[in-house]
Amino acid sequence: MDSITDPLGEMNVMVDQLPNRGREAEMLQSMGLETMEDLFVDIPSEVRFKDELPLRGPQSEEEIIADARRLLGSNVAMGGRPSFIGAGLYRNYVPAAVFQLVTRGEFLTAYTPYQPEVSQGMLQAMWEFQTLISELVGLPVANLSLYDGSTAAAEALTCAVRVHNRKATQANTVYVSELIPPDKMSVMENYCQGAEIVIKTLKHHDDGTLNLDELKLAAGSCGVYLEQPNPLGILDEGLITVKDIIGANTALIVGVQPISLGIVEAPGHYGADIVVGEGQPLGSPVTGGGPLYGIFACTKTYLRLMPGRIVGRSIDVDGKEAYCLTLSTREQHIRRHRATSNICTNETLIALMGAMHMALLGPDGLRDLAHRNLAACQCAKEILASTKGIELVHAAHHFNEFSIRVPGSAKDCLAYLDENGIIGGFDLTTWYPQYNDQILVTATDQTSLRDIEALSAQLAMWSMHQGVSA
Amino acid sequence: MSHLFNHSGAENTGYSQPQGLASVNEPSIPKGLLRQQSARWPRLSEPEMVRHYTWLSKRNFGIDTGFYPLGSCTMKHNPRVNEVIAQLPGIADIHPHQPEHHLQGLLSIFYEMQHMLEVCAGMDQVTLQPVAGAQGEFTAIRCIQEYFRQRGETQRTKVIVPDSAHGTNPASAAMCGFEIVEIPSLADGRMDLAALAAVADETTAAMMITNPNTLGLFEADIKEASQIVHDAGGQMYYDGANFNAILGITSPGLMGFDAVHFNLHKTFSQPHGGGGPGSGPIGVKSQLAPFLPGPLAARRSPTAQESSSAVDEYWYHWHQPEHSIGKVQQWHGNAGAVIRCWAYYRRYGNGLKTMSEHAVLNANYLRHAIHREAKKEGVSHLFVDGAETDVAKHEFTLSMQPAKEALGISAMDVAKGLLDKGYMAPTVYFPLVVPECMMIEPTETESKDTLDTFAEQFVQVLQTDAETLHAAPVTTPVRRVDEVYAARNLCLRHPFEDAE
Numbered sequence: 013m014d015s016i017t018d019p020l021g022e023m024n025v026m027v028d029q030l031p032n033r034g035r036e037a038e039m040l041q042s043m044g045l046e047t048m049e050d051l052f053v054d055i056p057s058e059v060r061f062k063d064e065l066p067l068r069g070p071q072s073e074e075e076i077i078a079d080a081r082r083l084l085g086s087n088v089a090m091g092g093r094p095s096f097i098g099a100g101l102y103r104n105y106v107p108a109a110v111f112q113l114v115t116r117g118e119f120l121t122a123y124t125p126y127q128p129e130v131s132q133g134m135l136q137a138m139w140e141f142q143t144l145i146s147e148l149v150g151l152p153v154a155n156l157s158l159y160d161g162s163t164a165a166a167e168a169l170t171c172a173v174r175v176h177n178r179k180a181t182q183a184n185t186v187y188v189s190e191l192i193p194p195d196k197m198s199v200m201e202n203y204c205q206g207a208e209i210v211i212k213t214l215k216h217h218d219d220g221t222l223n224l225d226e227l228k229l230a231a232g233s234c235g236v237y238l239e240q241p242n243p244l245g246i247l248d249e250g251l252i253t254v255k256d257i258i259g260a261n262t263a264l265i266v267g268v269q270p271i272s273l274g275i276v277e278a279p280g281h282y283g284a285d286i287v288v289g290e291g292q293p294l295g296s297p298v299t300g301g302g303p304l305y306g307i308f309a310c311t312k313t314y315l316r317l318m319p320g321r322i323v324g325r326s327i328d329v330d331g332k333e334a335y336c337l338t339l340s341t342r343e344q345h346i347r348r349h350r351a352t353s354n355i356c357t358n359e360t361l362i363a364l365m366g367a368m369h370m371a372l373l374g375p376d377g378l379r380d381l382a383h384r385n386l387a388a389c390q391c392a393k394e395i396l397a398s399t400k401g402i403e404l405v406h407a408a409h410h411f412n413e414f415s416i417r418v419p420g421s422a423k424d425c426l427a428y429l430d431e432n433g434i435i436g437g438f439d440l441t442t443w444y445p446q447y448n449d450q451i452l453v454t455a456t457d458q459t460s461l462r463d464i465e466a467l468s469a470q471l472a473m474w475s476m477h478q479g480v481s482a
Numbered sequence: 483m484s485h486l487f488n489h490s491g492a493e494n495t496g497y498s499q500p501q502g503l504a505s506v507n508e509p510s511i512p513k514g515l516l517r518q519q520s521a522r523w524p525r526l527s528e529p530e531m532v533r534h535y536t537w538l539s540k541r542n543f544g545i546d547t548g549f550y551p552l553g554s555c556t557m558k559h560n561p562r563v564n565e566v567i568a569q570l571p572g573i574a575d576i577h578p579h580q581p582e583h584h585l586q587g588l589l590s591i592f593y594e595m596q597h598m599l600e601v602c603a604g605m606d607q608v609t610l611q612p613v614a615g616a617q618g619e620f621t622a623i624r625c626i627q628e629y630f631r632q633r634g635e636t637q638r639t640k641v642i643v644p645d646s647a648h649g650t651n652p653a654s655a656a657m658c659g660f661e662i663v664e665i666p667s668l669a670d671g672r673m674d675l676a677a678l679a680a681v682a683d684e685t686t687a688a689m690m691i692t693n694p695n696t697l698g699l700f701e702a703d704i705k706e707a708s709q710i711v712h713d714a715g716g717q718m719y720y721d722g723a724n725f726n727a728i729l730g731i732t733s734p735g736l737m738g739f740d741a742v743h744f745n746l747h748k749t750f751s752q753p754h755g756g757g758g759p760g761s762g763p764i765g766v767k768s769q770l771a772p773f774l775p776g777p778l779a780a781r782r783s784p785t786a787q788e789s790s791s792a793v794d795e796y797w798y799h800w801h802q803p804e805h806s807i808g809k810v811q812q813w814h815g816n817a818g819a820v821i822r823c824w825a826y827y828r829r830y831g832n833g834l835k836t837m838s839e840h841a842v843l844n845a846n847y848l849r850h851a852i853h854r855e856a857k858k859e860g861v862s863h864l865f866v867d868g869a870e871t872d873v874a875k876h877e878f879t880l881s882m883q884p885a886k887e888a889l890g891i892s893a894m895d896v897a898k899g900l901l902d903k904g905y906m907a908p909t910v911y912f913p914l915v916v917p918e919c920m921m922i923e924p925t926e927t928e929s930k931d932t933l934d935t936f937a938e939q940f941v942q943v944l945q946t947d948a949e950t951l952h953a954a955p956v957t958t959p960v961r962r963v964d965e966v967y968a969a970r971n972l973c974l975r976h977p978f979e980d981a982e
Contacts, residue, residue, distance in 0.1 A: 026830055029561065030840050031929035039843055039930060043850045048839045051846055051873050052731055054700045059736040065601055065729075070831040073563045080825060083591055084572025086793045088584035091575045099579060100812065107497045109532055115565055117546025118539040123555050123754040127897065127907050128965075129958040133542030134756040137535070140486045143975040147521035153974055157758070159613045162812035198808030202624060206659035240515075249512035277517045299568075300588055301578030301813025302613060303759030315972075321757065326968035329953075333483060334960040338968040344616070344653035345912075349662040354653035357614040357747065361755025371486060371531050375520040377495030384502055386509040409511050430581065438579055461503060 026070050088435075090298070094463035095435040096392075098413050098454025100161065100193065100243075101301065102293040104271065104381070105457060110295060110368045119364060124321075124357070128336040129328075135335035138360065139323040141367040145309055148273050148370070148378075149287040150280025154309040155320035157363040158355060161290025162196040164306030165237060165267055166203035167319040167353055168286045171310075172235030172263035173209050174317045174352065179261050181232035185210045188237045189222065191244060193443045200237075214238070220246045220406040220415075227257050235263035235286075240279060241272060243443070244452065245389070245413035246406060255283025263314075270294045270307065272411045274375075274382025286310045291359075293456075295366035305359035305366060316342065319353030381457060385412055388455035392464045396453065399468045401475025405450055413454040415440060415447075418471065419478035422451045428477070432470050484537045487976040489526045496526045522978055541959040542756070543906050549932055551848075553877045553909035553921025554648070554696065556726045556748035558841075561829065564751065564822035573821050578813040582799050583791040588817065589798030591824050592779035595763075598827055602834065603722075603742050604735015605765030607803075609774045611815040615723060618743030618762030619654035619690070624807045625766060625773035626688050626717045626741065627658055632805065638687035638716065644673055646697065646913040651690040651721060660687060667915050671697040671869035671879075675706055682714035692721035693737060694728070694875035696913040696921070697868055698845065708738025717741060717770070725749045726925070727842055727876035730835025734765075741766045750823035752816075761819035775809050776802040840926035841876040844933060848924050849878045851937035861944045864888065868916035877923035881916050885944065893918040895951040898962065899943035902955040905936065 027033045040046060071079070090103055114120070118133060125131030138156040145154035158164040169186045177183055188200065190213040197211075204211055214230065215223040222238065230236045236258055241247050255264045266279035268289040279287045291305040292298065310318055316339065324338030344351040373381060389410050396402050396416055405415035418425045422439045429436035440450040455464065526534070544550070550557035568574070572587055582589065596608040612618040623641065630638045641655035642663045652662045663686075665677040673691065682689070689711045693701045701707070708718045720734035720742035726749045734742040746752045746761035754760075766774065777800035784797035792798075830837050849867075856862040868879025885891040897907035897920070909921040924933060943951070955961060 026833055026836065029559065029829060030837070030926055031932075032840055032843065032926075035930050036840075036843060039847045042854075043846060048843065051839070051842045054702055054871075054873055054875075055728075055732050056702055056705070059705060059732045061730060061732060061736070065832045065834060067598060067601060067832040067834070068828075070833045071828045073561070073829070076825050076828045077563055077567060079828065080567040080570065080821075081572075083587035083793055084567070084570045084821070086587040086791070087572040087576050088580060089571035089575040090577060090580075091571060095577075097577050097579060101577060103575070107528075109496075109528055111569070113532065113535045113539070116536070116539040118542040118544045119756055120565075120753045121544035121546045121550075121557075121560050122542055122756045123550075123552060123557060124757040126552070126909075127543075127901060128963040129898070129955050129960055130543035130901055130906065131756075132959045133538035133540065136541070137538050138756075139974070140976070143487065144521070144523060146975045147523060159617065160811055160813075162809070163617075193812070195809050195812045199810060199812060202808055202810055203657070206657050208659065247511050247515055249514045252514055273517065273521070275511060275517055277515050278521075281518065297574040298577050299574055300576045300585075300817030302811065302816035303818050304813075322974060324968035325973040326964050326971075328960040328964065329962045332960055334963040336963045336965050336968050338965065338972070338974075344649040346649070347653075348649045349652035349656035351649070351653040351656075354616040354620055354650050354657050355614070356616045356650050357745075357754075357758040357760035359755075359759045360757035361753070362759055364756065368531070368535060370523060371526055371534070372496035372528065373523070374495045374525040375523045376525070377497055377499065378523065379520060380495070380499050380504070383509065384499065384504045386511065387504040388502070390509045391503045409515075411511075435577075435580065435584075442579070457499070457502065459503070 090435060093433050093435060094466045096437040096453045096455065096467060097435050099438040099452055100290060101298045102412060102456050103298060103458045104293045106295060106297060106369060107372050109372060110365050113368060114361060114365050119361065125337060128334065132335060135323050137364055137367055139325060139335050141363050142323060144367055144370045145307055148270060148278065149268065149309045150278030151287055151309040151311055153312060153315050155318060155322050157359045158306030158308050158320050159359060160302065160304040160306045161267065161288065162199040164288035164308045165196065166200040167308065168265045168288045169200060169204055169209065169235055169237060170207055171314055171318055172265060172286065173207060175314055176234040176261055176263060180234050184208055185212060185233040186235045186237065187212050187214050187230040187233055189214050189239060189242065191216060191242055193243055220244050220408055221248045222250050224250050224253065224257060227254060231258050231262060233262050235265050237265045239267040241269060241411040244406065244415055245410040247276060247409040247411055252282040269412060271382050271385055274378035275386060286314060291363065291366050295369035296362050303359055303362050305362040317352055320355055320358060384457040388457060388459040389413065392453060392455040395464050395468045400472045401478065401480035402471050412456060413452050415450045415452055417449050418451060419475050419480050421448050425474050426451065428474050429470050434467055434470055436467060484534045486524050486534060489524045489530050496528045496531045548904055549928060549936055550906040551908045551922045551924050552906060553923040554723055556923060556925055558751055558925040559927035560751050560753040561826060564825045567825050568818050568822050573818060586791055586793045586798055589779045590793050591821060593781055593798055595820055595824050596779055599744055599763055599765055602729055602733060603765045604733035605742060606768040607771040607774060608763055608765040609778055610763045610820050611775045611811055612762040612764060613811050613816045614758065614760040615743055615745040615762040616650040616654055617810055618764045619650055620657055621775060621810050622719055622741040622743055622764045623655050623658045623688065625770045628773045628805065628807050629770055630687055637685055640685045641687055642681055642689040644691055646695060646915045647690060648721060648723060655690065671699060671915060673701050673703060673707060675703055678707055679710050682710050682716060684715060686711065686714050686716035688717045688719045690719040690721060692724050694724045697879050698874040698877040699869055699871055700875055704737045723748065724876060727838055729838040731838060741770055746819055746823040751826040752819040752822050759816050759819055761816045761823065772804040773807050774803045776806045778803065837926055844924045844926055844928055845874050845876050845878055848922065848933045848937060849874055851933055852940055855937045855941045859941050859945060861941060864944050868919055877921060879916050880920045882918035882920060886918050890948045891951055893920050896920065896943055898954040899946060899951050902957045903939040903943065
């Protein structure tokens with residue numbers, strides 16, 4: 013028995029993963045070797061570990077899943093209580109068929125389709141994904157995903173500079189909404205600094221809409237990045253005039269919540285040159301913030317300088333319809349340091365979940381889903397607006413989320429709600445230190461009237477504790 | 483053919499939704515923002531949708547389908563319990579902005595993974611935030627850049643990479659704003675110390691290199707290389723793509739590296755998913771730790787109040803490094819991938835060394851088996867080792883140059899011939915330093931029988947006449963795909979216009 017020579021009897025638990033346990037001697041002998049050590053003679057002793065790795069012992073599947081249930085079970089899942097936290101990630105129902113299909117091993121355990129003849133399934137699925145996204149955002153070209161919404165936005169800025177810099181009167185300069193969360197802004201800064209791109213910010217009015225007069229300053233720059241709905245959930249009608257103000261030589265980049273596009277106009281239809289977004293609400297659970305997938309779509313102007321992988325429809329030698337990766341000469345494995353991006357592994361499987369969800373919804377299903385999200389948000393707004401002590405910060409149209417002002421500090425209020433079993437929303441102090449009494453409240457298709465009433469009741473109690481009289 | 487956009491079986495949708503709150507109020511949006519034309523998405527009932535994607539899956543090859551010796555990609559088996567764990571609500575249904583006391587389990591797993599990777603790599607601090615290997619490279623080079631800026635060494639504008647490096651290395655360094663200095667490899671594929679010494683100077687910020695290198699060989703001179711770069715004042719960066727070969731045997735820290743990225747989707751079995759998601763944590767030595775993207779998972783003893791929600795004797799919390807470069811992903815990285823890899827790690831624990839030994843055993847065994855079989859069948863003159871060596875590490879290269887010259891059979895022809903035998907092809911034409919290169923990485927999860935049969939079939943392909951191989955594959959869903967046609971006749975989405 014092999015276990016006799018095993019320094020640790022418990023090592024046997026990993027036999028189930030290593031088919032050649034017990035056949036080592038036979039295999040080594042066929043190569044004229046005697047011990048495993050003979051395979052590592054090329055590694056000098058001065059760089060060798062002297063001792064065994066100081067880590068815990070191996071576990072069996074049953075022990076691992078028991079520990080996983082214990083540890084992950086101690087996390088507070090949003091579905092277990094009324095939850096109003098969003099701020100860029102949204103709880104939406106993902107139909108069962110998506111999970112059942114995406115774990116098929118042919119999808120799950122494949123890699124990038126370098127051999128198209130045996131990868132037609134994923135290639136076609138991603139070509140269909142490109143079509144679904146293209147139709148959703150109203151632009152002719154889409155890639156098959158970037159890492160997440162923040163990196164998609166960041167890559168859009170560098171892409172815009174590559175395309176527009178030569179004619180720009182404000183070279184190497186882009187403009188970004190001042191409302192963009194600092195974490196997302198930080199990703200943009202990291203991606204832009206290498207190309208020495210200057211990021212300037214665009215002002216908003218007190219009502220949360222974009223200041224279109226100041227936007228004129230952005231004309232002649234390489235690109236403008238705005239979000240619809242904006243980070244405070246506001247649907248800003250002014251965005252439909254932005255392209256006219258900044259002109260043809262400045263890219264209009266719009267970040268979207270994809271579900272909103274079931275009701276809200278596709279940015280490609282009001283002049284957007286590039287549309288990006290966090291794909292998560294279509295197809296994927298929130299999953300602690302990853303894996304997600306970044307949407308990236310654009311007009312043909314950007315095609316040859318855009319980041320990420322793209323599938324094209326082609327033919328095989330018999331003239332039969334076939335799919336393959338195309339325009340690879342933009343990419344790092346060919347172009348190396350002159351590539352448009354360093355991205356290699358992307359988020360294909362999560363994009364596939366998105367495609368499956370979109371395929372199930374169809375255009376009417378998407379409209380209904382957008383309607384449900386809009387309605388949940390509006391219902392929460394109406395109820396909280398009439399809750400004692402609570403004020404809505406912006407009189408505007410919102411999608412998914414809106415800001416409220418609470419008595420006392422947002423931090424203390426959220427802690428109070430948490431003690432009472434409610435995840436009340438997102439503390440806007442995290443993004444904007446000046447707003448220490450504002451909470452971003454999110455409602456999605458998973459929000460019930462009972463949840464909203466519970467939040468309202470507890471907010472009223474909080475207000476009372478804070479001395480707000482009836 | 484099943485075409486998504488030709489389906490129109492459902493009247494409405496493949497997923498009927500409850501009315502919910504949509505029934506209690508009439509929502510409105512600004513008039514000018516109302517969508518005018520809906521997306522031309524298909525209308526499928528659920529059974530049609532399920533059948534379409536099942537049909538597609540049958541036209542795709544994964545590790546579950548068969549042997550997948552794609553060099554440099556570490557296509558090992560993906561244990562299924564990891565998928566079950568990743569669907570638990572304690573990971574699937576949590577939000578990264580929830581307070582720490584809601585996320586003690588997640589934080590403890592992050593902490594455990596940081597610690598494990600620190601131990602395996604010989605690094606002082608790991609961050610799990612980068613979501614892919616290339617993003618890990620980018621993140622680490624950014625940290626090195628800020629480190630030098632803070633020291634006032636702004637003249638360090640160059641990053642050295644060997645000509646055999648993965649394309650992501652120069653691409654990532656260039657994205658940070660560095661100039662790339664490429665150094666040639668020696669004839670045997672190993673690093674050229676003299677070439678390195680000639681370019682390393684006060685303008686060097688870092689050298690990026692993988693070890694074992696892309697030919698599957700261990701660079702025995704690695705400590706000397708580290709010394710040269712350190713003497714010039716630069717930092718050493720380890721590309722962890724080939725980490726599967728060395729766990730528990732050696733570490734980047736022992737070799738003198740300052741920073742390393744891990745491809746959790748390679749070494750720790752996050753499923754590759756047809757091209758992602760991945761996870762690309764990085765580890766660094768203490769001098770770079772203050773620059774890491776935050777937050778990191780940390781722990782301390784709990785206060786009396788905290789002990790009720792603590793998962794064990796510690797209280798876990800987020801920690802922001804002092805001079806952090808900020809973020810490279812908006813949240814905490816690919817947490818779902820980290821959880822799967824944690825489950826994988828737990829399977830091996832301190833036995834990770836055994837895993838690496840088997841990866842190296844299988845690669846060497848297959849290399850020998852192919853040579854032995856070729857000799858027996860009289861075709862050993864048709865290929866040579868990509869590099870002279872007694873032992874390879876987790877992968878090896880073969881050059882098909884002799885077959886090309888003698889018979890007109892290229893590496894691509896052999897690859898397509900292997901597809902007809904029911905295998906995924908090895909990586910071809912990489913690294914560029916080996917002519918007509920095939921890069922073969924079997925991983926530790928393939929049985930001896932699979933390796934023996936593959937060796938036989940590989941040799942059978944070499945015994946096939948050139949004409950047949952040029953026409954291969956013939957048994958696959960489609961035959962050779964015309965990539966030039968795809969690039970010249972760009973069709974990147976369904977052409978609705980023609981269909982109507």
